[in-house]
Amino acid sequence: MLKWLWLTLFAVLLDQGSKLTIDVSMHLYESIPVMPYFNLTYVHNTGAAFSFLSEAGGWQRWFFSGLALTISVAITIWLAKLQKHEHLLGASLALILGGAVGNLIDRVAYGYVIDFIDVYYGNSHFPAFNIADAAINLGVFLMLAESFGWFGSAKKEPG
Template identity: 55%
Template sequence: MAERLHPGGYLLRALLVLVLDQLSKRWVLAVFEPYEVLPLLPACNLTLVFNEGAAFSFLSDAGGWQRWFFIGLTSLISLGLFVWLMRLRQHERLTAISLAMILGGALGNLIDRVRLGKVVDFLDFYWQQWHWPAFNLADSAITVGVALMLLASWKHADS
């Protein structure tokens, strides 16, 4: 039986994602008014927006109940990710990295929902008049974590 992975370093990675996410959101909240636009790069603005729903503003206009639904759901998922991370074996390092990124991002958005009732988004990528839905560092970490999880699954299927 393979030796268990030591999760401490991966939990620190999750904490790093969480801290960077929260620091970036606090900075944006201190500097920007809602919908204020600061061009950053061609095709990228910083723009403070709030999302009361899930990804792509799903359920954002549902009347308020979604806050508690997403707090509960995110809490359960985060607990599941933590337990999963604690049970990994030494050879599952890529899975551990992906879980750490997803966990850190999920907790970052959870803190927003508990504190503010909504998630702070501020990264606005666009092409001409078409804008991708605004997002934040937590969302980015979750996306990269899921991509790494798919890669880990693919690598595992090949072995």
């Protein structure tokens, strides 16, 4: 069901557009308060989630790029094999794919991922993230919801 690739493209365009806007309008490490508990803070992440392996010396760029490319191919194949009734799973996979591709573009083009969403409470800040990360997390949440039948999409076994 490759009909879901429009959602992937939307996630990639929204992600890349927001990152380019941040890159041209802010200085690295600049922070702009937007509302309570939310800032725009421009940072570069050379690692993975939560800056995992960001100080690894450079090899992680190609490792995470290869991993993202492999996962993207697998998700595209999975999407192609979905049944027509698997709407929520299709949307979930499309969002995860869009996020993976969005961050892959950054890693290959720049050697780092542009992060800018800074959520905090008091002096405690969640690690900065971006639209691609949000798409991946939303996709995983929807996939879990689908698998647990939270939205009535899981098939009930007779019993």
